[in-house]
Amino acid sequence: MMSIKEIKDRILGRSDEAAAPAAAATAQPIIMYSTRFCPYCMRARSLLQSKGWDYEDIPVDGDQARRSEMMQKSGRHTVPQIWIGDQHIGGCDELFRLEAGNQLESMVMGEKQ
Ligand SMILES: N[C@@H](CCC(=O)N[C@@H](CS)C(=O)NCC(=O)O)C(=O)O
Numbered sequence: 001m002m003s004i005k006e007i008k009d010r011i012l013g014r015s016d017e018a019a020a021p022a023a024a025a026t027a028q029p030i031i032m033y034s035t036r037f038c039p040y041c042m043r044a045r046s047l048l049q050s051k052g053w054d055y056e057d058i059p060v061d062g063d064q065a066r067r068s069e070m071m072q073k074s075g076r077h078t079v080p081q082i083w084i085g086d087q088h089i090g091g092c093d094e095l096f097r098l099e100a101g102n103q104l105e106s107m108v109m110g111e112k113q
Helices: 004-012 039-051 064-074 092-100 104-109
Strands: 030-034 056-059 081-084 087-090
Touching: 030 039, 030 064, 039 092, 039 104, 056 064, 064 081, 064 087, 081 092, 087 092, 092 104
Parallel strands: 030 056
Antiparallel strands: 030 081, 081 087
């Protein structure tokens, strides 16, 4: 049975070794700038975790330098902002669009985009 902490961690999209199984490495690295409580970030995190993929989550909550870096790299100001390899794919909506179009896995697991 899951502990209250594990249930909370799941809901909040946190992952630690106790709460989540080890994630698998991907051919293309996945990077996501996010904030902890943004619902779009939580949805994106949840999709990536459901795939079992390892990804780098860069928190920008209260970190203006990181947020500026995200804005400069993406040209956008909302979170999340996600990259697969060198390719900026956008936010949560775009991530789910790729999944719905069966393109996400091949981008993540492909050698080149
Ligand atoms: N369509 C975007 C929506 C993202 C979004 O609106 N994120 C909110 C946080 S939940 C945000 O960054 N708001 C700050 C702003 O609009 O400047 C996506 O799918 O990622």
